[in-house]
Amino acid sequence: MEDKETGRRAKRSVMAHKKSSGDTDTDTTSASVAGDSLLEKIPESILNEIFLMLEPETLTTLCSLACVSRTLQSTVNKALSSFSSVDLSAFSLDSQTFDEVIRSFGKLKKITLDCLRLNDSSIRSFLGPDIEELVLLKCSSVSYRLLSSIGNICPNLRVLTLEFSVSVHKSALFDLVRQGSLLSCQRLESLRIKIRGGDFNDYGFLLLGIYHELPHTIKLLKLQPASALETIVFLKTFTYANSLVPLAPMTFGQTLTHISLVIDIITDTLLHTIAHCLPQLVELDLKDNPTSLRVEDLSNLGIQSLVNCKHLTSLSLVRSRQCIASLFKRTTDMGMFLLSEGCNRLDSVRFGGFSKVSDAGFASILNSCSSLNKFEIQNAFLLTDLAFQDFSKFPRSLVEVKLVSCNSVTSEAVSELATCSSLEVLDLFGCKSVADSCLHNISRLTLLTTLNLGCADVTDVGMAVLGKGNTQISCLSLRGCRRVSDEGIISLLGSESKIRKTLSSLDLGHMQGVTDNSITTIADACVGLTELTIRNCYHVTDASVMALAFKGRVRRLDLYNCTALSGKSFQFLKKPLFRGLQWIGIGGTRLNRVGDDGFDEICGERQWLTICKDGCEVGCHDGWQFHEF
């Protein structure tokens, strides 16, 4: 911890500039006469503007500032009450805490919340006609009655996002749509509804009738789940001139420019209808997961119909890999050729499950869309290095490249890709043939911030190369890299490595080569690390937890299934250790077996800590619907 030199006069030293968040080394100035602070002399208006530059840590920093001095506290209070927009999605607050917190703010127009532990009354307390943007995530305890009446309570909404889970009472969910109040929102431009849980047979029926509730101002629509049939019928009815329908023709066709649906099945008819009823479409995102294949599955004709959308810049067609038999079998290279010729203004492309499209097809997209920024291919069995062989010969502006579970792609292709110096995100999860040799080129990418090498064939040698490189990676995943061990990780975070300073999120899950040595090195070296996953690392013991607890920087820690941990580690969860911990996953470990008393004690002294006893990923973002609070 830092030295305090209060009461001693010393020459003021120059402020060091290498500070990163959480680093408390001794480069700070020494104290001189109390009250002689320059910061407090800056006019409030300018301080307020500086506060707005604190994103994304505005709230936590303001909280610290409020406790520094009376002057700063009153400045912060005034600033908070003038905030019209607040984002509390990083905190899973319970209702009581939330009610106190919300009082610090003034009239809010935009609010984003994590509602995992919130009840109806907390949410109702701030709703009203002032609200223009409302994002409610993880609504597990909020009633359907409240959700369905949001439109009536907040008629001036422009943006509405609701994420909730299906519980036993499906009938209540039907009421949400039928008696829903979305039509009261005359200015609604963006609507996102995501329902988690429920089995696949319900797909489409959960939000049945939702299309009839949409105000005509809608520009962006994102529904999960949706029904292909209902979508087709809706588009055909409300976008063609139809004398029986009292709505103006082409009403939706002109305004609806972004559509994103998680649907029961993607078919030719669906794409054809969308392309012809919404020719102004800018973004199309369809995802399906059919359990059985039907005859009218997507084929080249469907893809070709998309050419009708002359303004299309973002396209995503994904079939999740439930079983290999149900992937897109009827779409071949020809479909891709037609698409690349007709829609060459695409800047973002994602294709998942196109098992019959080969190198030629994918390369045609890569080469004809000159303004391509984001390129993502999932589960393409026929994609090989050949698709990328001429990659470096043309100027590229790619920012994100993701090749997920493409087993035939090797380091050669990745080395070609890594010649694109504008790359910021590179995701090669599941590409089992990618080895160390591409890491030389990757380590030269100065703008790279996210790198996912999960399940790749990289070794300790590759890690050393990466450690000596110029990348400033903040988010790194080595999940399942069986050939990387402590040696690799230690050389990755060597004393001259840039990565040790910039790393904020690290995933070392499912790595048997990781032991306490790695974790203690990480605890010391990675000053900015806030998120760490070591799930299924069977050789990590209590010593690792102790090291992390005493350093106290990690805010989210996943220890799921670390079977070598004993109940002793539970005591490291007590204050003052693990400073700042917000989320910890202890499912499958012996920590889980501590009695209720132990948990009550910890939860009592750390009310904002979420302890996940199931196997959720960090933050419970994938499994929150199964938790009960």
Added chain:
Amino acid sequence: MIADEIVLSFPNITRVTMSKVLEYCNIHGAGADDETRAFDEQFVDVDQKTLFDLVLAAHDLKIKMLYDIVGERTGDMMKGKTPEEIRIIFNIGENSCVDDHPLQKELNPWAFE
């Protein structure tokens, strides 16, 4: 009498600060690139007094780009710090300290651990 020169005076900005501001403007006149990024990094690496003088000057002169980088640098100095650390960095005396604030307790759990 028609004046040949126009004289502008800024009583709130010292000569040192003004020369730094002019230096910044000259370098950035041609637009942003790698060189200007490198220049920016060492430009903001100054002591607090100079930094805050630059903030005030950039605000008064309404030079948005300069205001943004020096403002952000000031913000970075505050981010992720406990109240005690902030007191030390900015030389705020302990006799004016406040022990807790309701929002502080709820949102920034590690500040007092």
